[in-house]
Amino acid sequence: MGSVHPEINHGRRDLIKLGAAGMGVVLLGEQALAEPKKGVKFDEEYDVIIVGSGFAGIACGIKCAEKGYKTLMIEKMGRIGGNSVINGGIFCVPQNDLQKKAGIKDSNELFIADCMKAGLGINHKELLETLAKRAHETYQFTLKYGAKYLDSLVHEGGHSVPRTYQTAVGSGAGIVLPLMERFEKMAGVALKTRTKFDDFVMDDAGRVIGILAREDYRFDSKLFSDDLENQGGTPKAFKATKAVMLASGGFCQDKYYRAVQDPRLTPSTDSTNHPGATAGVLLKAFGIGAVPVQVSWIQFGPWACPDEKGFGVGSMFNVNASFRYGISVDPKTGKRYMNELADRKIRADHMFAVIGKDENYPINLCDSQAIERLLPDHYEKALKAGILKKFNTLEELAQHYKMPVEAFKKTVTDYNSYVKAGKDPEFGKPTNMVDGITLSKAPFYAMRGTPKLHHTMGGLQINTQAQVIHSKTHQPIPGLYAAGEVTGGVHGASRLGSVAITDCLTFGMIAGENI
Template sequence: MEKMSRRDLLKMSMVGASALALGSINSNADTIKSNEVKFDEEYDVVIIGTGFAGSMAALQALKRGLKVALIEKMGRAGGNSVINVGNMAVPNNAFQKAEGIKDSKELFIADCLKDGVNLNHVDLLSVIYDRANEAFEYLKSTVGVEFVPKCISASGHSIKRAVQVKVASGSGYIQPMHKMIEANPNAIIKKRTKFDEFVMEGDRVVGIKCRENYKFDSSLASDDLENTGGDVKYIKAKNGVILAAGGFSSDKWFRAQQVPYLKTNIETVSQPGATAGALLAAMDVGANPLLLSWIQLNPYTNPTEKGFGTSAVFTNHCSNDYGLSINPKTGKRFMNEHAGRKIKCDAIFKVMAEGANNDNYPVNICDQAAVDLNNPLYTSKGVESGSIKKFNTLEELAKAYNIPVEPFLKTVSDFNGYVKAEKDPEFGKPLKQADVHGIDVSKPPFYASLSTPKILYCMGGIQINEKAQVISRKTQKPIAGLYAAGEVTGGIQGGGRLGTMSMSDCMVFGMIAGENI
């Protein structure tokens, strides 16, 4: 009988996300056995993915004297981590303490559960709280990552607890991390090398099948991405494999099966290689899938730009933190600009629906004081590209976006009064002067951007425990020799991720995987 493809199996079982997970369950009958192959290379640890999680795992494994190979299917290392904006949630950090901000495990977990709609695995959140500072200090002191010496706000957090790298980009982490990895004689980064399947010895992962000289082609359908050439190699992993391959935001077919309303034409901020192949390979050897249908959108991205663009950081940290979002049809606010991402996305979609072509995009506004305090670098880039507009008066701004002037000016005046009173009676946005939100919209020039949600992050993935071991759905115990960290895992973020929490997840569990394997 001809062996069915993974796509065929998925089609047969596709009656919802849970059915997909169950439909792809199999025994290890079809997996590659170690006695059936000849290994071409051997390392102590093989890591799939070269972003935050994979890089942190590699550094910890190398610190233990292990021989490590990092596998990257793209021609450029770093994945989505390189285009990340560089903000990391670090609860109870030194910058918080210096600013007199009190944090606690209870508050941190409560914030995560609120956006995660109580679907988070609290035991894993507890690990992040306990070890995020350790990861932060290691990045700062050992790796040499340079941070801005203050806390910043992030979407959904009730207090400031995020740190920001000086260059305002994930490259500020990846470059020094990879410099350390590449300088270590026990490490190798193999680019254009596509991971295909695990090699098993009984129920233990002992290596991988991969293809070198692989050429990724994003124009192909997602199920064809595995068939774009390359030279087959088998690599042995004496201690085991760490899966750090990221999410599947760019896998248009697969993500649309989990969430049918996320049509294939909806944009994503992820790089093209964010596909589901590695996740499915883990499920093939018994990994337990969690929450695959929970996919997060970014409420800050601009419809005039491709992907993440240049204005999203401004919209998030300038206009949403210190300013207001306006429905251009009414001139009025329509949401708490500091709410969690899902709440904001839902509110933005309602406003957009008032347009003839679903194009009544919200206008996000702040003043020069907000820009000066938070992110003048990103704002200037957006002004140069045209994704952020700059105006001398609020009346000019209203005219440019066809906003009714009088209701708009009253909305701004009311908002400024709320800031002075430190209370928002309309939407409950935090405005206390002790926090960064205590700035009104009064100092010209004024800035504005448009926003529309784009696919950002996959909360679902394979299940891990506190030691970053992958859990088998068959035995409910760890799969020997298989660890995972970062967006390829599920449960930590629940049904909705707080801003800056992806980096905390990647760094902490990458560190743990590298320590334990």
């Protein structure tokens, strides 16, 4: 079972009234029961068709175009990038140049061990080994096509050492936009937005030879899934002479399918994902025999804010400041309750325990020394939106959040002593990661915190060549590749922060190389 809790329902157990077509575990309506289409008359022909325009899709597209393949990329939403363009832009690269410059000792084995620990040991290790071997090459690939990074490393929770680059703009757009600009300038490529994948086209031998799609599609986020009704668009059939590559992402916003995996997730459970993060492509792949891997493991990001929707403008404050350089406090007691730099699942579990049934949201805070280390976008927008608060004294902060003042001040005093001593005896926060920054320099900054649905661990089984595996033959489905969050097994039960970009880009490149 994934990292979810009954408290998130706030008493709402009446999930979804299912009709007869909604009773299957992996099917969405009667259309999913039909055989994949054969004998289709194609409207357009390409060498490669890529479904999705985020990290994985763009990396694959560039690699295919470099080989001279006529390549079509389709995106069902009106803008490109999916979750990739709005994510935090933190990119894990073990044994990187900045580590070597700073004298930080790292290894592929340590990286894999960190991932396995967070993933509760159920990661598919051969996929992690592939990431470790190729990560530096993937990083160089992004530099080649215009991505820019800060000249310092981020130490993400759950990692033994700092090994994470941060894009210069502070989001995934710093990778997506320059790479997409390059892709669109390459010969023989086409990008179609508002074009939704509907089904695979197979030949008699079981090879994927194309797709059915709809152009001029308008996604409707009010529905539980984008597959429950037509929603318009012009049907088209696209032929792929070499392969179809799936880069359609996860399903955190698919209110039906995520609840099938865990009924504690109600339609109102918030997510950091963009509205189009649904399961339609994944389910169609299951329908042609792809192996499901660990689909019920769903990760919560522990750094979101309950006072805004989705990922919002506050998350990066917690990712970069309060958790690393500050503390998280239970407002009822004024005390810390967790290691603020543990992996995401551990932090989310502890936060849910504090929140409970009465929505007692934790307070995440830091001081001005931490703020000085942030990019402006990591805190200024949150201040302007009013979800991040600024206080002249600790007493003022405690009174605003109705915390017991003396207990809170003692918590701060104790924490500061732990930082100075280099050891946190209460929760084991790795004080070597906080650069000696204590909670001591006014003004102070604070925000309410909550976990939100962030990443679906499971998906399609792939091999180290990014080929999708068939459930009966245990061999690759001919003509079908996949990379990124639509796949499963890399991260096990819970993903370490900043490894998603590594995963998506690397296996996207590998798919393009092997098609």
